[in-house]
Amino acid sequence: MTIQSSVWLGTASLPRxxxxxxxxxxxxxxxxxGLIGLTTALHLQQxxxxxxxxxGGRIATxxxxxxxxxVTSQHGAVYAGLLDRHGRDKAQQYAAANQEAVDEVDAIARRLGIDCELSRGPSYVYSTGDLRDEAEAARELGLPAQLADPLEMGLPLSAASAVRFDNQLLLHPARYLAGLASAFTGAGGRxxxxxxxxxxxxxxxxxxxxTESGRRVVARHAxxxxxxxxxTLGGYFARTRPNQSHGIAVKLPVQAPTAMTISAEAPTRSTRPWPGGGPNGLIVVGADHETGGQEDTNASYQSLVDWVDQLWGTKVQPEYRWSAEDxxxxDQLPYVGKAPGSPVLVAxxxxxxxxxxxxxxxxILRDLVLGRSNRWSDVFDAGRIGDARSVAKLVQDNLKVGKEFAAGHLRRLLGPGLDHVEVGEGGLFDLDGTTVGAYRDQGGTLHTVVPVCTHLGCPLRWNQGDSTWDCxxxxxxxxxxxxxxxxxxxxxxEKPDQRNGKRG
Ligand SMILES: Cc1cc2nc3c(=O)[nH]c(=O)nc-3n(C[C@H](O)[C@H](O)[C@H](O)COP(=O)(O)OP(=O)(O)OC[C@H]3O[C@@H](n4cnc5c(N)ncnc54)[C@H](O)[C@@H]3O)c2cc1C
Ligand code: FES
Incomplete structure (x- = not known):
């Protein structure tokens, strides 16, 4: 049976x-x-x-x-593009910042004695085209990059070219985060x-x-x-796009490739060894799509399984499967720093x-709080979204979008009435002429909601692969x-009875 959880959360014990x-x-x-909050909190507390x-929920989940x-500075085949778009200085800052982060994560885990399956090894990006420009750009920016023979990767597929980054890092992220949290509270953090x-x-x-429960925390910085x-903080919701990826952990019939690999072209296939699965254990992540933009997310999981089956001539049953978004x-660069028109720091x-x-x-966040300069704050500048006034306009323009969008988008009903919603089935249903979102869980309990996002009012899509409502x-x-x-x-x-003003 496949467990619906990341292999990491399924094999870590998180503090509560x-x-x-x-x-x-x-x-x-x-x-x-998450990683950013816990690392920032630990830095500051120390x-x-x-x-x-x-x-809002549980840490690290x-x-x-x-x-x-x-943990790698190889972010697909991005460096030729970054060099072209942002020029040498910025591209080099991005590259150096991320390459230093590889060593920093390693150093933090070792210093704190976090048992998180750390291992070093090569990372490859491969392509059906020519990656010579990418290899050259990455080397020019000071990264440990080389054009490589795709056969080195140990993946049974044909690629025309590959770029290898040496000495990159693998870890068990949930155990790393649990370790950060324990170190933080151990240092007096709450x-x-x-x-x-x-x-x-x-x-x-x-x-x-x-907070939601009406409590307050007053601080010098947030x-x-x-x-x-x-x-609507900082208007970043209107200047970013959410994208969901799917992951599976499988045991192959043969030894799994030991290197990290990622395809340069879509559909993305990112692989790494799965230590918990023994020498044959492999993790494959990919099948990306916009969050809430895919009709059938089970098909996304299946596409990863099909890829493994085809490459290794086998029929695998994933032991774990999961998805997440980012x-x-x-312009391909993160936003980190002070949000325009707000005292809040964001990433x-x-x-x-x-x-x-x-x-x-x-x-960067630690240094901003401490009033220190940071070498990378410029390239990640959160203020490039615009000044406070243009952000206020951006937010204003977006406020009405969701509700207008919602009006015409709630018509895809699965059927009238809720009695025949099967166990494990979810979607939009007609209840006395009103559209409701419904899902019957494995225990037989029916959950009903108003399928309209509480952020800005967009219609939600039922994600059958993960049993979630996605916007x-x-x-x-x-x-x-x-x-x-x-x-x-x-x-x-909202619950349908709330919206109708009825008592539940
Ligand atoms: C499938 C997938 C695979 C990836 N693999 C890699 C990889 O191999 N290497 C890599 O470098 N990156 C990878 N990434 C990207 C990386 O995981 C993310 O960029 C990173 O984890 C983001 O960390 P975060 O702390 O911002 O977010 P999160 O980990 O999501 O943490 C944010 C936290 O904030 C909480 N929260 C949200 N709103 C509120 C609120 N209002 N009040 C209180 N709490 C709130 C959430 O509950 C959550 O715990 C991957 C991303 C995906 C989707
Ligand atoms: S996330 Fe913004 S309207 Fe749903």
């Missing part, structure tokens, strides 16, 4: 923390317990700055705990889980975080490390390379009972 039940005062409030970290676990922040407002010289800044920016748009980009981001506008995801899984939304979905 209480929900916030009293107002707090601190130096810095960090919102979000510098003697008091930090309270607020996590969203995107960071669902990665491929590659973590509160199941504590969703709904607002970050200026308060005197500082910032006040307000960091939103929430994958995408939530609500955000991309139009977003990691382009599915947030283990390295996010480690760089945490260093294609800006990437919010909700559980079958309507609870927020991923922002920018901060409120759960």
């Amino acid at each position: 923390y209480q929900a916030l039940d009293a107002d707090q005062e601190t130096d810095v409030v960090v919102v979000g317990g 510098e003697g700055v008091g930090v309270v970290l607020l996590e 969203r995107t960071s705990g669902n990665t491929t676990g590659k 973590i509160f889980e199941r504590t969703r922040v709904t607002e970050l407002n200026a308060e005197g010289d500082g910032v006040e975080a307000r 960091v939103a490390a929430t994958l995408l800044p939530f609500g 955000y991309s920016t139009a 977003t748009g990691m382009h599915k390379w947030g283990l390295s980009n996010g480690t760089v981001a945490a260093g 294609n506008c800006h990437g919010s995801r909700f559980a079958p009972d309507g609870a927020v899984l991923d922002g920018p939304a901060t409120s759960p979905l």
Whole structure:
């Protein structure tokens, strides 16, 4: 049977923390317990700055705990493009920042004694075309890159060219994050889980975080490390796109390739060894699509299985399968720093390379709080989104988009009435002339929601492969009972009886 969980979350024991039940005062409030929030919080606490970290769900369980676990400066075949688009200085900063992050993650894990399956090895990007320009650009930018024979990868496929980056890093991301959290609390930091922040407002010289349950944390600085800044903070929701990838962990009939590999062209196929699966264990991640943009996400998982079956002439049954999302920016560079028109520091748009980009981001955020300069703040500048006034206009223009969009998009009904919703089935149904979202769980309980995103009102799509409600506008995801899984939304979905004004 395939377990619906990342292989990492399925094999890590994460510490648990209480929900916030009293107002707090601190130096810095960090919102979000993924890689960026935890690394930033740890850095600051170790510098003697008091930090309270607020996590809406459980730490490490969203995107960071669902990665491929590659810590590498090889972000696909991006360097020829970055050089061309941003010029030598910026491309070199991006390259150097990420290459240093590989060593930094390794050093942090070793210093803290985190048992997270660290291993070093080559990473390859391969193509059906010619990657000589990519190899040359990466070398020119100072990266440990070489044009390589695709046969070196050990993948049974034919590629015309490949670029190898030497000495890159693999880890077990959930164990790494659990280790960061323990080190942070060990240094005096405080973590509160199941504590969703709904607002970050200026308060005197500082910032006040307000939570869903009405608690407040007042701090001198606030960091939103929430994958995408939530609500309309900074207008980043309108300048990024959410993209979901799928992953499987399988045991091959033969020894798995030991190198990391990734295809340069779509459909993306990213592989790495799966140590927990023994010598034949392989992880494959890819089948990307915009969040909420795919009709049948089971087909996305199947496409990864088919790829393995075809390459190795076998019929594998994945032991784990999972998906997660990340955000991309139009110019390929993340946004890290102060959000325009707000006192809040943000980090977003990691382009599915947030283990390295996010480690760089945490260093920038720490230095901004401490008033130090940082070598990489320029290339990741969060202010390039525009000034406060243009961001306010961007937000205003977007506020009406969702609701207008929703009006014409809730018509794809599976059938009238809810009685015949099968176990495991979900979608849009007609209930007395009203469209509702419904899902019957494995225990037979029917969950109904208003299938309209609580961020800006876009219609939601049922994701049958992951049993979630997904929003294609800006990437919010909700559980079958309507609870927020991923922002920018901060409120759960309404229940049909709430909207009709009836009592449940
Ligand atoms: C399938 C996949 C594979 C990937 N593989 C790799 C890889 O191999 N290497 C690599 O470098 N990168 C990889 N990435 C990218 C990388 O995982 C992300 O860029 C990175 O994890 C982002 O970290 P984060 O801390 O910003 O986000 P998250 O890990 O999502 O953390 C954000 C946290 O904020 C919390 N939160 C959100 N809103 C609120 C709120 N309002 N109040 C309180 N808490 C809130 C969430 O619950 C969550 O825990 C991958 C991405 C995907 C999707
Ligand atoms: S995430 Fe913005 S409307 Fe859904």
